[in-house]
Amino acid sequence: MNETIDSELFDDANRALHFPIRLEVARCISDLQNKELAEDSGVGPRAVSNWKRGVVPHGSSLRGLAGATGFPEHYFMKSTPPPTVDRLNYFVRTATPNYVRDRFTAYGSLVGEIVESVRDYLPELSPALMWSPTTRAADHVAIEMRLRLGLAEEQTIDSIVALLERSGVLVVNGPDERKQVDGYSAWISDRPVIVLNPHRGELLRSRKTIAHELGHLVMHDGVAGKTAKVVQQREKEADRFARSFLIPPAPAFRRRVQQAVRTYGWVALEGVQANTGISVTEILTYALHLGLEDMQFIEKRAIAWSADHSTSHRHGAGTGFVERPSALREAVNRAAEDRRSTPELLAREAGIPTKFMLRMIE
Numbered sequence: 218m219n220e221t222i223d224s225e226l227f228d229d230a231n232r233a234l235h236f237p238i239r240l241e242v243a244r245c246i247s248d249l250q251n252k253e254l255a256e257d258s259g260v261g262p263r264a265v266s267n268w269k270r271g272v273v274p275h276g277s278s279l280r281g282l283a284g285a286t287g288f289p290e291h292y293f294m295k296s297t298p299p300p301t302v303d304r305l306n307y308f309v310r311t312a313t314p315n316y317v318r319d320r321f322t323a324y325g326s327l328v329g330e331i332v333e334s335v336r337d338y339l340p341e342l343s344p345a346l347m348w349s350p351t352t353r354a355a356d357h358v359a360i361e362m363r364l365r366l367g368l369a370e371e372q373t374i375d376s377i378v379a380l381l382e383r384s385g386v387l388v389v390n391g392p393d394e395r396k397q398v399d400g401y402s403a404w405i406s407d408r409p410v411i412v413l414n415p416h417r418g419e420l421l422r423s424r425k426t427i428a429h430e431l432g433h434l435v436m437h438d439g440v441a442g443k444t445a446k447v448v449q450q451r452e453k454e455a456d457r458f459a460r461s462f463l464i465p466p467a468p469a470f471r472r473r474v475q476q477a478v479r480t481y482g483w484v485a486l487e488g489v490q491a492n493t494g495i496s497v498t499e500i501l502t503y504a505l506h507l508g509l510e511d512m513q514f515i516e517k518r519a520i521a522w523s524a525d526h527s528t529s530h531r532h533g534a535g536t537g538f539v540e541r542p543s544a545l546r547e548a549v550n551r552a553a554e555d556r557r558s559t560p561e562l563l564a565r566e567a568g569i570p571t572k573f574m575l576r577m578i579e
């Protein structure tokens with residue numbers, strides 16, 4: 218037996234091993250049940266169960282599968298292991314957890330295919346992101362993380378997307394139809410990735426979401442398989458992290474928050490909001506966490522605030538403007554240029570439907 222045949226056998230074995238995982242990703246992404254997948258692919262129901270066991274399709278079945286899912290044939294023929302999607306963090310109140318988890322994992326896997334294809338062009342991962350805190354006190358972790366990312370004590374964060382992208386975190390747009398979450402996060406192919414819901418595009422909300430997901434990425438090992446109680450605890454921790462991360466820890470700044478809360482002047486509160494990018498309601502909650510005020514006081518203020526400010530009358534600096542991620546887009550563009558290719562071709566080569574990559578980097 219010569220070496221070529223050896224390596225071909227090896228590729229075949231790997232393909233059979235990895236195919237069922239990629240099949241599941243494609244099925245999830247194209248939102249097909251097994252029966253529909255068989256029908257749309259033009260094969261019998263037994264073919265799909267064979268596929269799931271690692272029987273790799275060829276010829277017309279493969280073309281049918283590609284056509285039904287919208288994935289390039291080449292995607293199913295890859296002999297490399299599928300990207301890893303680890304430590305997935307998401308929070309959904311209503312939907313069936315397993316279904317949601319599978320969808321998020323599948324989309325994460327597509328992000329991973331791109332990450333692996335342009336890895337050399339991505340910003341280096343900062344050691345700050347590889348830090349595993351020994352404490353679960355979210356406020357402390359947030360303040361320490363600010364330091365590790367090189368932020369001064371009194372420094373407000375102009376663009377949280379730019380800050381995190383410089384440190385090697387990837388921020389990408391999520392699939393269109395996920396309306397029930399602001400965002401989610403995972404370690405994808407060993408990269409911290411935050412997936413944002415493009416439909417929830419308000420600056421204050423997305424800043425908060427990004428800081429919240431950063432908290433998960435740093436502190437938590439995901440929510441899959443965790444009890445509802447643990448998930449809720451982690452949600453609280455990520456929220457606390459977000460507030461402490463966005464509000465500079467400098468005593469002078471915190472005194473300003475305190476004063477703004479005490480005097481309850483709208484102008485003062487809005488000034489804090491403009492500086493931190495977190496909403497007035499969040500600032501009030503933060504004051505509660507800092508022990509500046511008690512619950513009753515905060516609740517009264519929060520109710521008065523929302524009564525005074527109808528949703529049609531928006532406040533805060535830049536509300537409505539969403540920070541645009543650029544790290545993955547730039548990596549894709551540079552890789553395409555070097556390879557005398559285009560982002561569209563690069564997506565095909567990575568094996569994913571072009572439209573998904575274009576959405577991720579749009």
Ligand SMILES: [Zn+2]
Nearest residue numbers: 307308452455
């Ligand atoms: Zn969360």
